Amino acid sequence: MTKQTLAALLLIPLTTGLLAGCGAGGAAGAQSDGTPKRGGTLVLGENGQEPPCLDPHGNASSDGPVSTVPVSDSLVWFDADGTIKPWLADSWEVSGDGLTYTFKLHQGVKFHDGAVWNAEALKTNFEHMKDPATKSPLAASYIAPYKDSEVVDDYTLKVSLSSPYTPFLDILAQGYLGMISPKQIKEAPQTICEHPIGSGPFVFERWTRGQSITYRRNPDYNWGPKSAKHTGPAYLDGLEIRFLTEDATRYNALASGEVHAIDFTPPQNVEDVKANPDLGFLSVVRPGHPMAFWLNTARPPFDDVKVRQALLAAVDRESIVKGISFGQYEVAQGFVTSSTPGYAAGLAGRIAYDPAKAAKLLDEAGWTAKDKDGIRTKDGKRLTAYFPIAANFPAQRMQIAVQTQAAARKIGIDIQLQTPPEQELTDRSLKGDYDMTSGLWATNTADVLWIQYSSKNITTDERRGQNVARLSDATVDDLLEQARRTENPAEQYNQAQARLLELAPAIPFYNDPRPVSYQKKVRDLAFTPAYPSPWFYDTWLDQ
Structure with missing residues (x-):
């Protein structure tokens, strides 16, 4: 998909119905017909990924832009x-x-x-x-x-x-x-996390941790982007973002009218939303890196590329993703999502589920013996991988982890899921004391490959990087450095993606979607093109 196509998709208002899957009632109830009305407070139900800090420069959570863009x-x-x-x-x-x-x-x-x-x-x-x-x-x-x-x-x-x-x-x-x-930056930087002061269409009002963030309209605002549908202050009097961790709670709040819209619509409820004539729906795939389990390539057992390739071949990613998402998510085909400018579509299909190949690769890597539990051994050591996870690990990812653990055991790899205390988890992450970790990285450029796989981004005592696979490959480094310096880097990105498929530094599972559902009284709610996150400047309530 080209950058132009991606951006065009992201800017489609949630109320157009083109991608909204508006259900039995069609798109009419969701059109922004008539003159926008001023007033009202829009309530958005967010998932449980509450940002630890509202300073946009110190925030990398999925909810970050939702909380700071206003x-x-x-x-x-x-x-x-x-x-x-x-x-x-x-x-x-x-x-x-x-x-x-x-x-x-x-x-x-x-x-x-x-x-x-x-x-x-x-x-x-x-x-x-x-x-x-x-x-x-x-x-x-x-x-x-x-x-x-x-x-x-x-x-x-x-x-x-x-x-x-x-x-x-x-x-x-x-x-x-x-x-x-x-x-604020010069005189009170310590206050930015709790009370950011910007120039945007909404003014921060209050953050009740674990519950909500509220904003009020900036009456002096008159410098929105020229691509916006209007000029001057926002139409809404205010905005409230409620953190509704449980999927069922979030969906029920929308269905009952308690909130006007919900972000990250639970996949099990998507078809119900589409069938409801009072609701609208839109989902776009977030550009960047897919949700993946990264493998620590800097220490055994995943310092051996054949062991990494074996685990990748042993996991039936398509069945897992289809099951945990109720058929709603795209299976990732590589190390950037299908919506990312620079995605190498020609490489799709290179990752195949093949347990026989996985077993053969482990034999070639010297893991030929097995203990009484069926776990492979070499030189008296079991083929074990440690996967520390947070206590609040998302339920979907836990399902993926358990199914990956089961698939690995079938070929003789013992993946041990651990839930250490939060501080220990952080310390181990910084030190590289893990064999597997999980996550994704959404961004509007294929430079996400440099962020995730350049050896310059391996965390050190001096610098915190995002290369959690700790991959250090001269070919990947060279290609990604060239891409950063080239005006048209498509070839370098294609070659880098092909090389990463050979190196298997991660198990990519799904292209992460941004599914938003809303009451049809919500008009002109849109995604920001640079990062698919709900944007409220043009939004108004028809009530």
Whole structure:
């Protein structure tokens, strides 16, 4: 799928019905006919992935953009035609060597605390993103090439990179890199997590941990992206995000009208939503890395590529994904999702379920003997892999883990699921003291491969990276570095994806969807194109 097609899909409002699967009542009840009305507070039921911090620069949770986009604007906008358009930056120039970006900034913008948006404000935000004290899991990847910046005049900033970085503007459009008040960053940075101050269409009001976050309309807002459907303040008086951890609770809250919309619609309820004439539905696949179980390639047993390939071949991913998602999820075909610009569609089908091949690979790796439990052994050691997981591990992933454990046991691999205390889990993650771990990484560029598999992103004492597979492969490194420096990196990304299929650093399970369901009184609720997350600026309530 091209970047243009991806962006066009993401910008389709939830109320159009084109992808909404509006059910028996058709699309009519979900159209944004008539003049938008001002007023009302929209209530969104979120899943249980409550952000630990509301500083967009220090937040990597799935709910991060939902919680911070209402408050903070981005420097640029990733448009429906796949191009980068102005927002807080009116224009920009990129030097021929790709090392310098000069931004001309939009004038007249104010943060919620009265601070002025200008070149110094942008510089302050870049420095905050980069600052180790921010503890940003994104800094090591998205902002790693940022070196420094120079204020040319009040509304012009020259940004210098340490190396060319083709996706720089793409990632600056994501809500994770939204702008925060420079006054807050300089005078009270410790307050950003609890009470972020941005320049966005909504002003942060209150965060009741474990329950909800509320916002009120910014009456002075008049600098939304040109791709928005209106100008001036948002239509809604307010916005409330409720954290409803249990799937059944979240769905029942929508069905009863307790909330206007729910994010991450439980897969078991999707068909019920589509059949309900009072509800609308839309789902898009999030670009980036699919939900996967990463294998620690830096220590036994998964330092042996044949053992990794064996486990990958032993797991019936299609049956597992179909079962846990009630047939709603796409099985991943590689190490980027099908909606990611740069996805190598020609490599689909290369991962095959083949237990006989898996057994043969383990024989070739020297794991030929078995103990009384049927677990393979070599030199007196059992073929064991440790998979530490959090106590609040999502139920779907736990089902996948248990079924993967069973499949591995059939070929003689003992996967031991562990639930250590939270601090121990964090410490082990940083030290690489695990054999398996799980997750995904959503982003609007195939540079996710560099984030997840470049040896530069292996966590060290000095730098926290996202290469949790701890893969170090010269070919992958070279291809991904070339891609970052090339204006049209399709070939490098294709080769990197092919190489990763050979190396098997992870078991990719499914392309993660963003399924949203809503009452049809909700109009013009849309996804942000840069990162498929609900966006409320144009939204209004027909009530």
